[in-house]
Amino acid sequence: MNVGEHDLARKTAFLIISNFDKSYRWFSRITRGAQQRFEQGLWKETQSASKERITIYEQSLSDAVAEIYQLTDVHKMEDTFWSEMKKVYTRLLEGHPQFELAETFYNSVIGRIFKHRKIDNCVMFVLPSRCYLPGQDRQKVIHSFDVTTTVRQMYESIFRVYRYNVPFEDYQRDLDNLETALRKRLTREQLASVTAVEILQPTFFRGKAAYIIGRICMPDETLPFVIPLRINDQHALFVDALLTDRKDLSVVFGFARSYFMADTQYPAELAAFLQELLPNKKHFELYMALGHYKHGKTVFYRNFLQHLDQSDDHFEAAPGIRGLVMMVFHLPSYGVVFKIIKDEFAESKKITREHVKDRYRLVKMSDRVGRMADTHEYVNFRLPLSRLSPELISELEATCASSLVFTEDELIIRHLYIERKMTPLNLFLEQETDENKIKNAINELGLCIKQIALANIFPGDMLHKNFGITRHGRVIFYDYDEICLMSERNFRSLPQSDDPYAIDTMSVAPNDVFPEQFEHFIVGKKPFKQLLKTLHGDIMSPDYWKNVQQITARGEVQNFTPYNPAMRFERK
Template sequence: MTSAMEQLVAHTILQGFDAMYGRFLDVTAGAQERFESQDWPAVQQALKTRINFYDHHVGLVTSQIQIMLGKQYASHSFLMAVKNAYEDLLLDYPRYDIAESFFNSVYCRIFEHRNINRDKLFVHSSQEGRIPSYPTALTRLYNTGAGLDTLLERVMDDCPFTLCWEDKYRDIQELSQRLQAVLPDTLSTPPVIEMIREPFYRNKAAYLIGRVRLDDYQFFPLVLPVLTTANNELFIDACLTNVDDVSILFGFARSYFMVYAPAPAALVRFLGELLPKKTKAELYTAIGCQKHAKTELYREFLRHMANSDDQFVPAPGIKGMVMSVFTLPSYGFVFKIIKDKFAPQKDISHAVVKEKYRLVKEHDRVGRMADTQEYRNFTFDRHRFSDELLDELLAVAPSIITVTDTQVIIKHLYTERRMIPFNLYIEQANDDDLRHAVDEYGKAIKQLAAANIFPGDMLFKNFGVTRHKRVVFYDYDEISYMTEMNFRRIPPPRHPEDELASEPWYSVGINDVFPEEFRTFLLINPKVRALFEELHSDLFDPAYWQHLQHNITDGLFEDVFPYPNSLRLSRFQVTDGNPEKENMAEGRSL
C-alpha cells in the first residue's frame, strides 16, 4: 500500500463523518420550525431520523473502504498509518472529538468487532483537552447594569424565534421577581447574564439556557422553558436556577435535545461548568451525540477501573428472566447481558429484546425510561471477577462470554445507570419517602402511557429510584405501544364456581390487559396498596387507559414538564394544596 492510499482512506472516513454530521445539523436546524408550527409528530420523527444517521453513514463508509482496499486492509502498519493520517486531519478540526468516535465505529464495522486492537483506535483522544472555537460566539453576555428587567428583555428580544411573545412584559416582571429572590443581598456589582445563543429543543418546549454570573467565580444556572399557546404565541413557562433542577432536565431518562452545535466540545464544556456533577458522557448524550457519549463512557470506565480495586458482583434486586445484570459496587452503572435461554413464560426472541431496547432509545422517554449504551466485545480484567460470578454468567449466557487467564470478553452487553430497585427502596423507606415513591411509581406509569408506552411488566423490581428520588423504568423486554393493547374489564362470573376455577372464565387475547388485576399482583403490601389506592386508583380502571389510547389516536398528548410545578410561573401553578406536585397538563392537539 502506498502513502497516498493511506491518506485517501483517512480522507474517506472524515468525508463520511462530515456528511453524517451535516445531515445531523440539518435535522437539528429544523427544530425551530417544528416547535413554532407545533408539529409534534415531526418532532418525534426527527429524533428517530437523527439517531439513525450515524449507523447509516458508518455503513456507507465501511462499504466504500472495503471496495477500495479489497482484502488488503488488515496489516498492522497500514492501519496505523491510516490512523496517523486521520489524526493529522483533525489537528484544526472543530469536531475532532466525535470524528474520532466515527473512526472507531468504521474500524469496528470493518472487522465486525473482532480482533480489535486498542492502538488502532482512539481509545483515548488524540487532542485531549482541546476546546475548538465556535464559528460564532457560543454565548451572549448581558451586562449593561441597567437592571434585571432590561437584561431579561434583551434576552427575550435576542431569541431567534419568529413567533411573537404572548405577553413579554408579564413574563419579564415575574422572571425578575424570581431572580431577585435568589440573588444575594450583599451583591456589590450588578449581575451579568450569559446565555447560550442557540435554544435547546425537546418535545413541545424550547429551552433558553445560560447562567447568572455574580462575579468572576460565582454563578448559578438560568434555564427558561418556552412554550407555545394555542394561538401560536410564545410564553415563558418556568424559571430554573437550581443546579439539581437543571440536572434533572439533562437526566439520563430523557430524550436528546436538539441544539445546533457545530463544535460540540465547546458546548459540553460550558454545560459542564453549569452542571459539575454531570460527566462528559452524560452531556454529549443530552445534546444528541450519543455515539460519542459511548466513547466517553468507556473512557470514564477505564479511568474508574484504574483507580479502584473492588470486584464485580450481581446487581442488587430480583434476578431477571431475560437479562443477567452485574455491577461494580464503586461504579454508577450496571452491565446487562441477554441470557441464552429465557424463562418459559417469556415467549420472545433475542432479536425482539434488542429491538425493544432500540425502541426506547428512539422514543420520547418522558424522564421515565433509562437510556442505555450498547457495546460489542467488551473486555474486562479477569481478576475483577469472582469465580462465583463468572460461573453464574457462564451458566446463563455461555454463547457470548469468553474467559481467558487475563480477560473476560462479552460479545454483547448494555450499560445502564444504576438505581436502587424500587422493591428494595420501599422496604426501607420512611413514611414520607414511601408516599413519595408510590406517587412517583404511579406517575411513571401514567406518563409512559401518555407517551404511547405500555411497560408490560409493571412489577416493582423493574423500576428504579434515582438520586433525585424519581422513579424510572428500566426493564424493556415486554414494552409495547399503548395503541397495540386491548384494555378490558373483567366480565362478571357466569356461576359462583367460576371464581374458584384455576382458569379464567373469559377469553384472554395476546394483547389483552385487565387493569383490575394490578391490585392482585402489584399491591401485596397493605401499606403500599392503601397509598396507591389513594393516589392512583384510576390506573385500575380500563376506561382510564382507553381514554389515553383515544388521546393518542386523536393526536392529543399530555404535557409532561421536566421540572416541578413550583418552578412554573405563578399563573400556571395548580392550587391543589400540593405545590410540589409535578403537573401533567391537559393534552394539546397535534
C-alpha cells in the same frame, strides 16, 4: 510501507472524514429545523425528526464502510496500513471543530470492519488524539450580556438576541415574572455583585419546550440561569419558569429524557460549558443529552477504563430480584449496571432474544418523557478477569454463556446493554421508613406508568421490581422486554368471579389485559397497594386505558414538565 499503500491509506482516511462531515451536516440540518418546528407547533414532526436524527449515524457508518470495501480489500492489509491511516486521519483532524466526534466515527468504521476485535490504540482512538482545554472556543458558543444595567433591561437584551417567529402571549408579564423570580433568588447584594451573565448561543429544543441555558457569575458562586419557553394552545409564546438550581437543571438533563436539539459547530465547548453548570453529571451523559450518543459511548468507555485504574472493587451481581430475561451486574463504585440477555428465559416469557433487542430499540426511538432509562448497546465489551468475583463468573456462565468469551486475562461480552444505576423500587420500599418518602415513591410509580402510556408505550410487566428510583426521588422504568405500543393491547373488564386468578381458566387472547388485576401485582404489601389505589386508582380501570389509547391513536403529543411544577409562573 510502499508508496502505493501510503497513498491508499491517505485516500481511505480522507474518505472516512468526508463521510463524517456529510453525516454531521445532516445531523445539523435536522437540529437547526427544531426552531421552526417549535415555532409552528409541529409536534409530530418534532418526534419524527428525533427518530430520523438517531438513525443518521448507522446509515453514514454503513455508507463509509461500503465505500472502503470498494476501495480496497481491507482484510489483506497489514497492521502498518491501519496505523498509517490513523496517523493521516489524525492530521486531518487538526483544527476540526468536531474532532472528537470524528474520532468516534473513525473508531466505528474500524470496529465495523474488524467486528470490534481490534481495540488497539495504534489503529483506533482508544485514547483521544489530543487533550481539549475547555474555554478555547468559549466565545464561539456563548453570548455575554451587560450586567451594569437593570435586571429588566438585561432580560430585554436577552430577548433581543433570542428571537422566535411567534408572538408572545404577554411579553410584559413574562418580563415581570422573570424579574420577580430573580430578585427572590438573589439578594440585593448578590445582584450588585454579578460579574457576568453568559448564555449558550443555541436554544435547546426538546419535545414541546425550548430552553435558553446559561449562568450567572458572582465572585463566590455561579448559578445556572435557565429560561424554559412554551407555546400555548393559541399558538403564542410564553416563559414558563426561571431555573437557577443545579438540581432542577440536572433533572432537565436527566438520563431518562429524549435528546436535545441544540445547533452548534463546537460540541466539545458546549459540553464543557454544561459540565461547569452540572459538575455531578458525567461528561458522556452530556454528549448523549446533545444527541451525540455514539460519542457518549466512547467517552463512557474512556471514563470507565480510567475508573478501573483508580479503583480495586470487584464486579458482582446487582442487588435486587434476579430478572427472568436479563442478567444484571455492576461495579459497586461505579454508577452504571451491565445487562446481558440470558440464554434461556423462564417458561412465563414467551419471547425471543431478537424480540428483546427490538424492544430496547423501540425505547431508543421513542420519547422517553423522563420515565424510561436510556440504554447503550455494546459488542465485544472487555472486562479484566481479575476484577470479577468468582460468584459472578459462575452466575454469568450459568445464565448467559453464549454471550461470553474468556481469554487468559479478560472476559469479552459479545453483546450487552449499559444503563444508569438506580435503587430498585422494591428494595427502596422495603428499606425506607420515612412515610413521606414512601408516599412520594408510590405516587411517582403511578405517574411513571401513566406518563409512559401517554407516550404510546404500554409498560407490560409493571411489577415494582422493574422500576428504579433516582437520588432525586424520581421513579424510572427500566425493564423493556414486554413493552409494546398502546394500540397492541386490548384492555378488558375482568369477568365476575370470586377468585381474582380465575381469569387463567377463561378465554383470553394473547393481547388481552385486565387492569383490575393490577392491584394484585404492581406492589406487594397491602399498605402500598392501598396507597397506590388511593393516589392512582384509575390505572386499575379498563376505561382509563381505553381513554389513553384514544389519545395516542389521535397522535396527541404530551408535554411533561421536567422540573418542579411549583417553579412554573402563574399566567392570568
